[in-house]
Amino acid sequence: MSGPRLKLALEHDGASRGRHVRDIVEELKRLYGVRGALIVAPDGFVIAAELPGTVEVDSLAALAATLGRELETSATRMGRPSFSTALFSADDGTMFLAASRIGYIVVLAEAQVSVQAIRSALADAVGLIEAAWAPGEATG
Amino acid sequence: MTILRRLWTPRDGREPLSVPDALRRAELRRREGRYAEAGALVARALEIDAGNLHAHLLAAYLHVARRAPAPAKEEFHWVLGHDPNHARALLGLARIAFEERDARTCHDLLRRALRFYPEFPEASALLELVRAREAAPPAPAAPAAPRVERLRLPGTGRALIIGRADGGLIASQPVTDDAKDISEALARTLQVATAALRRAGLGPLHRAIVEDRRDAVFTRTDGELIVSLALPRATDPTQGLLDVNRLWSATHHELGLAAGPLAAAPSSTPADTPGAAPTRRIS
Numbered sequence: 001m002s003g004p005r006l007k008l009a010l011e012h013d014g015a016s017r018g019r020h021v022r023d024i025v026e027e028l029k030r031l032y033g034v035r036g037a038l039i040v041a042p043d044g045f046v047i048a049a050e051l052p053g054t055v056e057v058d059s060l061a062a063l064a065a066t067l068g069r070e071l072e073t074s075a076t077r078m079g080r081p082s083f084s085t086a087l088f089s090a091d092d093g094t095m096f097l098a099a100s101r102i103g104y105i106v107v108l109a110e111a112q113v114s115v116q117a118i119r120s121a122l123a124d125a126v127g128l129i130e131a132a133w134a135p136g137e138a139t140g
Numbered sequence: 141m142t143i144l145r146r147l148w149t150p151r152d153g154r155e156p157l158s159v160p161d162a163l164r165r166a167e168l169r170r171r172e173g174r175y176a177e178a179g180a181l182v183a184r185a186l187e188i189d190a191g192n193l194h195a196h197l198l199a200a201y202l203h204v205a206r207r208a209p210a211p212a213k214e215e216f217h218w219v220l221g222h223d224p225n226h227a228r229a230l231l232g233l234a235r236i237a238f239e240e241r242d243a244r245t246c247h248d249l250l251r252r253a254l255r256f257y258p259e260f261p262e263a264s265a266l267l268e269l270v271r272a273r274e275a276a277p278p279a280p281a282a283p284a285a286p287r288v289e290r291l292r293l294p295g296t297g298r299a300l301i302i303g304r305a306d307g308g309l310i311a312s313q314p315v316t317d318d319a320k321d322i323s324e325a326l327a328r329t330l331q332v333a334t335a336a337l338r339r340a341g342l343g344p345l346h347r348a349i350v351e352d353r354r355d356a357v358f359t360r361t362d363g364e365l366i367v368s369l370a371l372p373r374a375t376d377p378t379q380g381l382l383d384v385n386r387l388w389s390a391t392h393h394e395l396g397l398a399a400g401p402l403a404a405a406p407s408s409t410p411a412d413t414p415g416a417a418p419t420r421r422i423s
Contacts, residue, residue: 044262047171058262062235069235115349
């Protein structure tokens with residue numbers, strides 16, 4: 001897959017994981033055409049956020065988590081696999097959403113951003129989270 | 141006795157931990173997405189102080205974070221049993237009610253939360269979403285749209301859903317028993333996405349791509365009509381968008397020639413000029 005790669009070292013010790021998620025968000029924010037990013041838990045709790053000052057973080061996080069859960073519960077009801085990534089495109093920009101072990105990764109980008117580049121970066125971010133959070137650790 | 145309850149050394153060799161310490165550590169784990177570890181710490185806090193409201197609230201959050209709504213509901217109800225106006229517990233239950241398609245309960249819980257805490261952005265955002273759904277006009281009877289049902293899918297196309305933003309199904313390919321449910325779920329997802337885009341200041345939703353491990357579903361909408369095409373996951377996004385755009389135009393064309401509720405608004409376009417075909421504009 002082409003596109004920029006997230007350049008992060010894996011840090012497996014527990015104490016560094018808070019920093020690890022912040023690094024992931026900061027790296028996403030640096031991508032060309034990206035205005036902001038956040039990681040939100042399925043309960044709407046903001047784990048890390050780098051958003052423009054014009055965006056009210058808690059409100060967006062609440063709706064992003066609701067959207068992630070909506071995609072998951074709809075898939076379950078239909079007997080389909082759960083979503084991995086989604087994008088929603090509007091006049092003034094595009095919102096990307098990726099499902100991860102610890103919650104949803106959200107990216108706000110310019111309308112003309114490279115879809116493939118952001119999807120690739122999101123796949124990397126999810127991979128980093130999957131690698132750092134051992135199976136069972138987040139979900140118990 | 142109080143001191144013993146607050147600082148308890150378990151017999152299994154775990155380090156002694158006070159309730160505030162356990163909860164503080166649990167909060168830290170939660171902030172790092174370490175839900176299982178956070179849950180274990182909350183459980184230890186509850187072993188010492190079973191009536192700790194903060195611990196029950198945290199337990200509820202962690203159940204939601206681990207996608208376990210049933211035990212989360214129990215914990216939120218426990219909190220409300222001890223503090224009926226606890227805004228966070230009301231919001232938590234409202235979110236679960238929304239997931240369970242119980243709009244009335246969701247609405248009531250959010251209203252309660254906002255009555256006591258008017259400055260509660262998460263509750264306000266969700267209430268706005270619920271009200272937008274309630275304000276949507278009821279779905280009229282599905283119009284007969286035989287021409288839409290004859291639309292040609294691309295070679296790799298797996299399914300096509302044509303529906304309205306209120307969830308009503310207009311047509312599907314293939315015709316399946318669950319097409320109506322898919323149309324409703326799709327419309328619901330797009331309503332939530334619309335609300336999120338509005339909060340992010342990005343404007344009205346036009347296109348969506350949702351991928352799972354099998355398919356990539358390409359959707360186009362104008363806030364009234366929804367055209368959604370399922371293609372293999374490996375489909376290039378540009379190609380998928382081209383395919384759904386073609387079906388979008390074809391759907392407009394076909395619906396423009398057929399009678400149905402979407403024809404209600406007269407057009408002021410040149411299509412209304414004498415002699416022109418009676419075409420409806422949806423967007």
